[in-house]
Amino acid sequence: MKKNTLTSIVVPVKNRAALLQELIESVLAQDIASWELIIVDDGSDDETIDIGMRYQRQDPRIRFATRSSPNPGASVCRNEGLKMAGGDFVVFIDSDDLIEPDCINGRVSAMLSDPSLDFVVFQGGLFVNEFGDYEEGVSVFGDNADHIDRFLELDFVWHTNAPMWRKTSIERIGGWKESLPNRQDWELWIRALSHGLRYETFDQPDFWARLSGGTREAMGMYQKTFRYAEGILMASLACSESLKTSGLLNKRRQRAIGGNYLLAVYTMQDAMHRRDALQTWLMLYRT
Numbered sequence: 001m002k003k004n005t006l007t008s009i010v011v012p013v014k015n016r017a018a019l020l021q022e023l024i025e026s027v028l029a030q031d032i033a034s035w036e037l038i039i040v041d042d043g044s045d046d047e048t049i050d051i052g053m054r055y056q057r058q059d060p061r062i063r064f065a066t067r068s069s070p071n072p073g074a075s076v077c078r079n080e081g082l083k084m085a086g087g088d089f090v091v092f093i094d095s096d097d098l099i100e101p102d103c104i105n106g107r108v109s110a111m112l113s114d115p116s117l118d119f120v121v122f123q124g125g126l127f128v129n130e131f132g133d134y135e136e137g138v139s140v141f142g143d144n145a146d147h148i149d150r151f152l153e154l155d156f157v158w159h160t161n162a163p164m165w166r167k168t169s170i171e172r173i174g175g176w177k178e179s180l181p182n183r184q185d186w187e188l189w190i191r192a193l194s195h196g197l198r199y200e201t202f203d204q205p206d207f208w209a210r211l212s213g214g215t216r217e218a219m220g221m222y223q224k225t226f227r228y229a230e231g232i233l234m235a236s237l238a239c240s241e242s243l244k245t246s247g248l249l250n251k252r253r254q255r256a257i258g259g260n261y262l263l264a265v266y267t268m269q270d271a272m273h274r275r276d277a278l279q280t281w282l283m284l285y286r287t
Helices: 017-028 048-058 074-084 103-112 144-152 167-172 184-194 213-222 226-245 251-270 274-286
Strands: 007-013 035-041 062-066 089-092 119-127 163-166 199-210
Touching: 007 017, 007 074, 007 103, 017 035, 017 048, 035 048, 035 074, 048 062, 062 074, 074 089, 074 167, 089 103, 089 167, 103 119, 103 163, 103 199, 144 184, 144 199, 144 251, 163 167, 184 226, 226 251
Parallel strands: 007 035, 007 089, 035 062, 119 199
Antiparallel strands: 089 163, 119 163
């Protein structure tokens, strides 16, 4: 496989016109030309569609599509983008984030260095208004051997933007789970590790994840809803099944998943769904 191997960059988007433009410009600034950008709109009613179509007309490597499924959600859009992807490698980027000019080049080099790799994971930075205004990084990788345990214990080892996937590898494990209202990335990573996908981590930062005040406030409100609690429960059950099927569900991981179940129940109770919380806890206790 040559260095000019095509990479597909898949971006789900909804009502982020100005921020999407910044992301597209960061993709156009890549120091290699062998990429395609696939933007899948999730039902925007602002200028997002106009901006996406304008860039599509300007550069043939950019494709803008609207979600074809009647079901909304970022995971649905990511899977539709994955089906459209013509590259050997795929990167999923959030629509409000940015990538460094050497992002795709560096990741392709890493993948080409070992054809047995299913994905590679890179470091990233966080920012609010401009690069450098937030000191913490996105990921602390440590030893690969404990990544499943860290994810289960809600130590999120890497960000959605961080991996580059071999397309055939992510297709082999089924892509994104569209039924989950949240924690889709968490479930995907644990499923990938449960399937034994081979990967390496690299400490070079090559992307920036935005921490906007509005996003944090909205997420804080969402995390108190019944729907969020339902997502925790559904994702935790899916992770438990993946680990059990792979023979990797040990006592430590059972306890960690139990902690996630408990978090779901407490969230239901906080959302004033006490009867649902009690019924859920009884169901989990019996199983």
